[in-house]
Amino acid sequence: MVPKDLRYTSEHEWIRVENGIGTVGITSYAQEQLGDIVFVELPEVGREVKKMEGVAVVESVKAASDIYTPVSGKIVEVNEDLNSSPNLINEDPYGKGWLFKIELSKPEELEELLSAEEYERLITEG
Amino acid sequence: MKRTPLYEEHILLGGKIIDFNGWEMPVQYESIIEEHLSVRRNVGMFDISHMGEIEISGEGAKDTILNLTPVQEKKLTSGKAAYSFLLNERGGIIDDLIVYTFDENRFLLVVNAGNIEKDLNWIRERASPKTNVKDLSKDIAAISVQGPNSGKIFKNLFNFDLSSLKYYSFEREIELRDLKIQLVSRTGYTGELGFEIYAQPETIIKLWKTLLEMGVKACGLGARDSLRLEAGMPLYGHELDEETTPIEANLEKFVDTERNFIGKEALLERAPIKRLIGLKMVDKSVPRQGQRIFSNGKEVGYVTSGGFSPSLGEYIAMGYVKHEFKEEEISIEIRDKLRKAILTALPFYKRG
Incomplete structure (x- = not known):
């Protein structure tokens, strides 16, 4: 259910790191809780951000939710497909529904994030 | 709960x-x-x-309805339903409701779930002495x-x-x-x-x-x-409240100004201070209740309901602007940024 190879925040973001670049999205649990996503506001490419800074906004039919970056670094790419199809987050939260890519400035921050087991425990125990 | x-x-x-x-x-x-x-x-x-049902019956039932709501008398015909309101002395909307007329002496009001107690108190204090007011909501x-x-x-x-x-x-x-x-x-x-x-x-x-x-x-x-x-229909607590008159809410066609009812004098005397509008976002973003509306750097109103329109694939909202405001191009303040929008006639959607 929760992919094993990712790291998580308690705010329901996930990150996958390859060659110093992290891809960030929201978890399947989060998209289920939010319901139909109708709009996504993405960060500017090139922006320097600090761990747990609000960098994007995901709006469902009912409410707007801030998305926090799990790590510090520079935004290097955003998922432009979400501008026309925000529902990709509902359909494929760990794949086509990714939000942004970030060049990690402090890779050691990854160690502070939740493992899949820890995140799974968080959402099942509430 | x-x-x-x-x-x-x-x-x-x-x-x-x-x-x-x-x-x-x-x-x-x-x-x-x-x-x-x-x-x-x-x-x-x-x-x-969850909606409330209040039965008004007995002698004076019709007079009670006519005193408490601005409904046209001819709409109180057996087998007809009519959209109306309870108005306070200032012409503000206590609740919007539907009056079902069973006969001259028996009516059913269907009211908003969140207003049942408030409505009942208001009606009971003002009903004709021989009129029965019964809360049927639980039944x-x-x-x-x-x-x-x-x-x-x-x-x-x-x-x-x-x-x-x-x-x-x-x-x-x-x-x-x-x-x-x-x-x-x-x-x-x-x-x-x-x-x-x-x-x-x-x-x-x-x-x-x-x-x-x-x-x-x-x-x-x-x-x-x-x-x-x-469909451009108002919701109590969003477009309608006790500070808003049916005229401001663009619902004057439901007000019979030819006869007397509670709130009528205020309605006729009070100049409308705002008017209900529809808007569509030009800059993509989701408008929500409470966000401020600007024009040429000045605050001119606020959003009362907003969201994504699945039928149109656009972001739409209803809100109030100052009564005298006549421009079409506006901005909505969403997350500290002004985003362009344009006034649009209501309803947004009409069935074909």
Whole structure:
């Protein structure tokens, strides 16, 4: 259910790191809780951000939710497909529904994030 | 927290429950957008058992209604339903409601769930001395069936054509096999063809199951809200409140200024300070209740309801601007940024 190879925040973001670049999205649990996503506001490419800074906004039919970056670094790419199809987050939260890519400035921050087991425990125990 | 008789059914269908004015109601089952579109394209149903039902009967019942609401007297005809309001002395809206006229001495008011106690107190203090005011809210449950194919469902259930029931008309005391329907009216809150059924709780539970078997999609409050927004219909607590008059809310056609009623003098004397508008976003973003409306750097109003329109694929809202404001291009302040929008005639959506 929760992919094993990712790291998580308690705010329901996930990150996958390859060659110093992290891809960030929201978890399947989060998209289920939010319901139909109708709009996504993405960060500017090139922006320097600090761990747990609000960098994007995901709006469902009912409410707007801030998305926090799990790590510090520079935004290097955003998922432009979400501008026309925000529902990709509902359909494929760990794949086509990714939000942004970030060049990690402090890779050691990854160690502070939740493992899949820890995140799974968080959402099942509430 | 209060529950409707259909609460268990909502849980069985996987409904996501929220607190709506003290009621545990389903906001959605699987997807608000799908539920919304099923009402626009086929047929869906809503549990509206949380709504309040107040019976006004006996001697002076009609005078009580005429004193408490600005409804046109000719609309208080047996078998007719009429949209109206309770107004305070300042002409502000205490609640919006539907008056069902059974006969000269018996009326049923259907009021908003969150206003039942407030309405009852207001009515009881002002009813004619021999008039009975009875809260039937706990004894009556209700389902709203809406959508272009609601006529087929109606025909299957009642064995007569929905088209023979005129808009805002109703039938009472109908027997359906073993079910007793207290009232069925051609009314709704979606801008689609539809009808609403009122009956005892056990009957409504059976009917809900029957309707599910007939292929009617269960829809939650989320879709109910987005449907009424597209149809430009006001919601109490958003477009309507005690500081707002029906004239400001663009509902003057429901006010009979030819006769007296509570709030009339204030309504005629008080110059409207704001007016209800519809808007569409030009810069993509989701407008929400409470956001401020600007024009040329000046604050000119605020959003009362907003969101994504599944039928139009656009972001839309209703709100108030200063009464004298006449521009078309505006901006909405969303997350500290001004985003362009344009005024649009209401309703956003009209059925074809």
